[in-house]
Amino acid sequence: MNTAKNESQCITAPVKKKAVLMDGVYLNGPTLHIKAAEVFVQEALPLILEEAVRKAIDVREKVCEWQPPERLKEILDLELKEEGEDHSKILERCRDAMRYSVKTGHPRFFNQLYAGMDPYSLVGRFITEAINPSLYTYEVAPVFVLTEEAVLKKMMEFLGWDNEGDGIFSPGGSVSNMYAVNVARYNHMPGIKEQGLCGTPRLVLFTSQECHYSVAKAAAFLGIGTNNVYVVSSDERGKMIPAELEKQVLRAKEVGALPFMVNATSGTTVLGAFDPLEDIADICQKYSLWLHVDACWGGAALLSQKHRHLLKGIHRANSVAWNPHKMLMAGVQCCAFMVRDKTGLLQRCHSAQASYLFQKDKFYDISYDTGDKSVQCSRKPDAFKFWLMWKAVGTRGLEERVDRALALARYLAEEIKKREGFQLLMEPEYANVCFWYIPPSLRKMPECPEFWEKIHKVAPVIKERMMKKGSMMVGYQPHGNRANFFRQIVISPQVSREDMDFVLEEIETLGKDL
């Protein structure tokens, strides 16, 4: 063994006396130099605080330090080699990794449906990474099993499911939506778990054209098939049209297919639209369909007395997906999947009862061994960071965040209406503010197809320029027949009114020559 690098490496220990030789390996005391490991971690921590926290949330710093892939590969020196490197080199690599990463906690990162840095959640995540648990059983993760249960219970209260319901955290809203399809299907025809879909009638589910793409992914993955996702039209604001849903249900029945589930969306990805849950629930009741609500993005509004009307009727859902890592800032990932059933449906649907893990002869109440409700085996304790944050800021603090984010979105929309060269797609009702920027050269042009063709090319160029400058990040996309537009996502609480003003000024600065 190499003992020369002890001081700058944590592993490899000198061979002591009384070591036993076994299969060519000297077995003696631990090969981890605990002191060296501690020194390394202690040297790394201030670096992380500086580069990934302090600078990353400082509005005066860049959101990103753009490098094209080929150049960044050289900088990072990616290749994995036979010999290791010493601590000073590894710390340099840590610094580079942080330097060239996009700062999602930065006040001018508006690119996804999450942003910002919450110090309580961050500390919660540091704790769970250091403890390194996996959430199969109470025995190996007692604190994390109980905090998950407490968070789910509280979230279900906000759904209006008092003393009802069951749930599990999953690795992403897409997975939660898959869980919904699977549980709905199992509820409808439990035999499918054993017999599969071969020989069953054609199962059909319904969702709006504005839903998240994970619904189609779920249908493909679960063997239902994307053709059996019947797409329901939305209105001009992006909300599912209940009458169209009923038409689609009848169409499916007419051709002999078996409708089993509706996916409604509370907070669509692009427009931030909320489907009318009460009307949809009526139709589900009429035709005995499972109602799943994808509230991954919009669920946060439930915490606001002012805005929770957006999800009116959610108490009637059979299942709900809600991601506190989005507007509530619990850190990626934090994704709850909840079912109203309390007869153990979730567990029956997903369980495999592995005897090496879920032993029946344990000495404690094994109803706390919740891992078999999941299709995962190893599972991260994603609820804990949210629990800790909720303890720190209280329900009132979470409510303030939501109210502030939505007030900022409203402010931005008002500013857009006032400014020449900016055009709203529609009045926002949530935190998605969608708008076009029209450069001076196009402002006099009539809104003909050629105009829209030119507008379509504006956002990608401005995006490229903002990335290279590192001044901010805002997403853009085409949508249906609409030319590329910006979608600004507002997440509280680090963002200020001044940042909203900045966005519009910066777009103007970057795009006025187009």
Add this chain to the structure above:
Amino acid sequence: MNTAKNESQCITAPVKKKAVLMDGVYLNGPTLHIKAAEVFVQEALPLILEEAVRKAIDVREKVCEWQPPERLKEILDLELKEEGEDHSKILERCRDAMRYSVKTGHPRFFNQLYAGMDPYSLVGRFITEAINPSLYTYEVAPVFVLTEEAVLKKMMEFLGWDNEGDGIFSPGGSVSNMYAVNVARYNHMPGIKEQGLCGTPRLVLFTSQECHYSVAKAAAFLGIGTNNVYVVSSDERGKMIPAELEKQVLRAKEVGALPFMVNATSGTTVLGAFDPLEDIADICQKYSLWLHVDACWGGAALLSQKHRHLLKGIHRANSVAWNPHKMLMAGVQCCAFMVRDKTGLLQRCHSAQASYLFQKDKFYDISYDTGDKSVQCSRKPDAFKFWLMWKAVGTRGLEERVDRALALARYLAEEIKKREGFQLLMEPEYANVCFWYIPPSLRKMPECPEFWEKIHKVAPVIKERMMKKGSMMVGYQPHGNRANFFRQIVISPQVSREDMDFVLEEIETLGKDL
């Protein structure tokens, strides 16, 4: 807004001049007190280092501080309330959470297929939690996209797939195995993605009786059905019997079912057995079946020149699941799913081409936008911590870990053979050492059914006692017709020979009165 608690809370800022009132919310500068947040994180870090690193890996400390669920609920004070709590209270909660958690990094935690603390991986995880990325696109996660690519490339070299292959990290080996079933199915009948399984022939897959339970979960989840998982007998060591596999394939064909895939296991969960891959690959070739190798646990052996023969033939696999969070200590979770195909099969199988995320008119090479290869949308950068650790210890360092773990397992097996009252199930060929403890009262009894009934009750009692004492954690389970036995899992490098001796002595101490 409440400004009284500023010094002990990070959120809520005083209303400044020039604030704008919008929807009842004063919009001014950020409400995050950056200084207060920094102070909080800085106060928490030494606590984490002390409780979740230093004490957690110190052999003189307890592995766990056991409390039954009802008592732990009281201690943790789980309820989420209207008002938040100040920093000193939250730090107390952090301390409690760590105190009552099981220390999976402790040298005497042998309970699961992972253990130990690697300081490089830990720093990598702190970095990614602070940066809080999500791995959809190069644009938002450049460093993490590239490090994932580099790690996959290197892992595929160890599979013997030089210049071939594609892959993605997934949230768990169970999910990787699901990916395998889905890709194998898509490769066999691509139309299923759109049309679903309704109307297709009955698809059947094959796996051994010793495989991980996720194969059955995958079949249920993907709509194939657990009845269509044909279970192949294993030999007395837990290895799949190739002739039995061929029999099962023929049986499926005889009844008109459509065999499409074999799951072979390299490192079974309980016994640590390796299926004979060359023979299985021959059968797969003969019958045109997709060969998936679940090497989640055993893949680590590929890094050892001494032990890689266990996976001989893995280069012939069509897909492989391999979890570096297990023996290689990259931290939960770190799970690679790899396919040998390099024609984009993985992407075609899983993609949904969301236009708001995977825009085609970006200014860089969008082949780096790898997110659509996954069925997740948000995805954690699990490869980075492994990349950083590999850089630090080198391939040689990883090899030493594997060799040491397996030498320790061998040492333990030899000690068991020497000691009265201990009985090996079989000679280990990997890091699973399975054995019974026979208390003095039973040592003279013949091995009749009554003897085994009594033995069956020994391990649960010893487990309860070790948990309550906090001295160590070792798993037990029944298996087939075998009565409850201990399964000791050895992970290098923090574990020493002395810990192996301790385990046997402690079991004797805890169980000698039984």
